[in-house]
Amino acid sequence: MRNPFRPTFGASPYHWAGRSVVLEEFARSLDGYPGEPSRSLVIDGARGIGKTVLLTELEDIAAQHGWIVLRATGRGNSVRTLIDTTIPAKIAELDPPAGRTVTAVQVSGFRVDTELLDVADPVPTLGTRMRDLLGLLRGTGVLITVDEVQDADPDNLSDIAVTHQDLIRDEHHVALAMAGLTHGINRLLDLPGTTFLRRARRFELGPLTDEDARAILLATAAESKPFDDDAADLAVDIARGYPYLVQLIGYLAWNRAGDGITRADVEAVREETIRTMGSQVHAPSLKGVPPAQMAYLRAMADIGGEEVSSSEVAERIGKKPNEATDTRGKLLDRGLIEAPAWGKVSFTLPYLGEFLRSDNRSTRIS
Template sequence: MITNPFRPGFGVSPFELGGRQVELSTFMYGLLGGVGSMQRALLVSGSRGVGKTVLLNEFERQAREQGWVVVRAYPDAEMISRLRDSTLPQAYYDLDQSEPPRKRTVTGIGISSLGSVTTQVEDHDPAPTLLGELRRLAEIAQVHGVGVLITLDELQAARIEDLAQLATAIQDLVRDNFDIAFATAGLTFGVEALLEHPGTTFMRRAQRLELGGLSDTDVAEALTKTAAASGREFEEGALLLAVDLVQGYPFLLQLVGSLAWARSVMAGDTSIKEAHVLAIAEDVKQLMGIQVHKIALKAVPDGEMEFLRTMARLEAEHGPEIPVARIAAEMGRKPNGISVWRRNLIERDLVTPSSYGHVRFAMPYMGEYLRSVEM
């Protein structure tokens, strides 16, 4: 059996990356631009399924290709202790086996279920610190002529004090001229609040990469190459229909490709035909609703939900560009009475401001989804 080459999931790198040339070269300029280069601190944001994690993975891959050491931080309660006690010591030990973790004995490597290094602190040594371990890694990397990239996905889930500690440590090393880069990704909402904290000044100055959709050309190319890799090609009309259905949204690229590919196999055909794409349209919208919209709307408070539902109703009459004044009127409020909701929804990456005084849904088919679950 041949396997489906499309990967409609989250955090799964696609077989063929569509677009993102600007983001990738921005990152490369940072790596190759030398210490102090602005692009050495990047903050990727955007809505669910737009490709933040995939882009971060791509940054890691590019950095490794340049010989850089890549260290991943995870935004949970152990973020700092895991970095300090296992990830960083493991990284410099990997780089140089003669550099055992500072003043500690490595009792085992990669043996715990988390894949971490088990270390044993000797009695009277000063306790290791995050900054100390990071500095140690940066020094050893410098001796080897390579830099260090630290990545953090789901930034919005990190504890503020932890993020401040990490950002401060990185900033300290940047100031000491070490080759160190920091790339993070997260939902815009929540990140803004984190950046208010005095300890995250460094992050506030990070270059922002607000991820949006892909161009139709990029979508067509990625669909074509991915399908071709499995020896099953899109017929011309089918490709046009598929691109139309995807609406530039990366998750949909994988979903549409995957379902169309499956339809073609089920029909016993050797290529992907128009009929296969037409047959999946409804399923695509439903799956997008369950896997993306439903989750993206989970924590949205009542007032903002009402704003979205009103938008959905108006979208059915007016098309995608919805006048804010109409939303306010429908909700029985003055325009400035809904401006906080509007701003929050934009920050949540659910709504996009378009032409003056208008908004639209940030994700394809969200209006349809809202109309289908309610009213």
């Protein structure tokens, strides 16, 4: 028997729940007209919140509608790869539909002086390649997805965005879905040439509802080692709607369980779940955060509790409330904290406070 949970970044879950607003809206937009706003999607959120697997779902929906899906990597020269490799491969795959009439340009009645027309082939651009591909399609379109936008080269992103907009202007059926960490998405929207993406549908992924988290746990384990009600309650509680934690707690509890998953199994793996969250999510999320922002986060962690007053945080780092506003703004922009109410801040990632406190402790010891 294999463990049915998949606490692996980018790995699509065996049982899906939630995000139906995005999926339904996107599916509907594909049946619509060129330039439907929901054909341009920008998805942001924290590590492990489910951006990559959501992109995969969108790709599946597009494929089911007969659309061609092109995946652009966030890394390297993604536009070059599209032009030189990905799009030509798709073009080669597609047999031109039977009965197409534009077999060749019919030049009858006058002589064409080939000498005069012999200009060098224009260098293909993303736009010309896309038009070649779109020219082979009837009634469907092309979706481009870009993941890990925060790591992408700004010129590449601008290129993709500008081409997308041009194709829409010419009434082509194209869709673009981009996903990345919050601060990367904010930077993307500030790039020259991507202004129109500010009008794209933006979805900020938050936690799943407890109901969805429970549905995932129950359905994923049902065929092999079903959860008791009590065990599911506790697992939902620990996961706090965070998709990576849902998969992780399910995975670890499943490994430990006998024929079915009990509350004791879940309780026994709580620590390991939170510790793994620390190394897989918290530590990488804090990489590159400048000292002033780290001090702010540590102060929040030391004060403790779900919501913390921002003036109390400021005081703790030895600043007047207005002097800490800038740091607070940068952390909001990074998506590490949220402002749940006026004058309040809270951590976006579950257990980040605990992580920072234990991190503090271990630094002191060493």
